[in-house]
Amino acid sequence: WDADxxxxxxxxxLSDIDRFDPLFFGISPKEAELADPQQRLFLQEAWHALEDAGYSPEELDGKKCGVFAGVNFNDYPTDKFAADIRFFTGNATSILAARISYFLNLKGPSIAVNTACSASLVSIHLACESIRSGTSDMALAGGVQLMTTEQIYILAGAGGMLSAKGRCRxxxxxxxxxxxxxxxGAVLLKPLDSARRDGDHIYGVIRGSGINQDGKSNGITAPSAPSQTELTTDVYERYHINPxxxxxxxxxGTGTELGDPIEVQALTDAFRxxxxxxQFCAIGSVKTNIGHPQAAAGVAGLIKVLLCFRHGKLVPSLHFRKENRHIGFKETPFYVNTRFTEWTTPPKTPxxxxxxxxxxxxxxxxxxxxxYPRPVSSESVSQSSQIIxxxxxxxxxxxxxxxxxxxFLDKRNSNPLPTLADMAYTLxxxxxxxxHRLALLVSDTDELKAALNRFIQKKPDAENLFLGNIRTDKAASGFLFEEEEGKEFIAGLVRKGKLGKLAQLWVSGAHVDWKLLHSDQTHKRVPLPGYPFSKDLCWIGTKDQESGTRIRRSAVKDDRGQDSGYP
Structure with missing residues (x-):
């Protein structure tokens, strides 16, 4: 870019926005090259959201799963390829959401939402409404925002919206x-009762949501305090929430001189x-950490809150020294949280x-x-063998x-690892x-780490480690286990708990109905690492697979002139 x-x-x-794994999704490299990188990025993120929730494509096939995707502008420079049909589908906003539904054969509504900066949170609300109305049984919701040219800098800068100092204060x-x-970002939404019944991992519970419109205000882009107050009050009244x-x-909280005071006043009027x-309620904005991701801003804020729930902490809102002279926090219910601190609430108050x-x-x-209350693990110290x-x-x-x-296994934080049985069930x-398949027969996480290390050290013949390639192994077996007798044989192994034989058959390409292995037990889906997509170069006009064409963009500097990563 020319920053002058x-x-x-x-x-x-974001890094690597010129990279994608097209063949994973059945897309040709040329079609991927012509497609808006926002389509590609959201497709991969949606896949990871489903993996994190523990849902396979087979389980979702034909289900009423909606897709609601917030998206803003597309400035991918593809003008010279406009006559190509692959450009047409690859850059149509409607296809951004629909491509996920197409790939996974999802039958719920598939809607791309453009309300600018509120797009992803509006998408989350619409997904909730779709579930409530019955048009979706579950829904993927979120948003994406990329900037492949300096277009937004020119336009928003002309409107005086951008920080010359490079900080969201x-x-x-x-x-x-x-x-x-x-x-x-993307999240998977389900009715709470269904999530409990299905043993889902629950990050949080949406108690209420709403949307509205400013109507006529001081200007078409100007915020309206009365409309914001009306919206928040309506949500609290409709869902019986005492603020x-x-x-x-x-x-x-975008860090504008007049927009921030309007938002605080509107919230204060609703709380009053x-x-x-x-000053009983902390307030902050993720934009002080990562900048304003526009169409992805709402889902970024939601994910931030869910992570705070998970760790029981409040994280600081950055760059706050002296409050905006138009606010007066001491007269409001709010204080700006500037510390990494425990998130405490009164007894019996979530x-x-x-x-x-x-x-x-x-x-x-x-x-x-x-x-959502953390479930208490019921696993004893002694564990039975599991197939990972x-x-x-x-x-x-x-x-x-x-x-x-x-x-993932080596990571140590305030959240313990899932039980081995839940990890096995989820995978x-x-x-x-x-x-290409790997199966490990282990009885605890130490054995699991040791087995993974043996794989890394190229010792596939180690005991209880099974490795296979179904293109060769399945052909060699003559597809024996696809016949009815073969399926009955595998089901018999499952019932008898012959784990080693099951592992060997699975890596050879046999279909195993794993749920039979867990029919007499209750297991939970747990968040585990997602698929590591290949990073193939998919950028117009680039032939060199080792280097992209994106012009290197400015690093963010902190007040001491050092790289900080925080706008």
Missing amino acids: GLSCKYGGF TFDDRADGFVPGEGV ETISYVEAH KYSDSR KRAAISSFGFSGTNAHVVVEE VLSAKNEDRLNAYVGKFMA QTGRKPME
């Missing part, structure tokens, strides 16, 4: 605009209908957060989300998958079995 003349020379950028008196950012029970607000208490997202289109969204299965499209990706899983039933 731009009012803001900073941004929160939300609620601060030095606020001078936002810093553009990129992002992608006194909300202990954190993830604000829209229930409580006169002051952690509850509100998330706001306002589009410059005038479309506003507000969501209230609540923590991993598979990939090729040997290189299988090696990468094993590396991701090793890193067996919640992943698509692919060509």
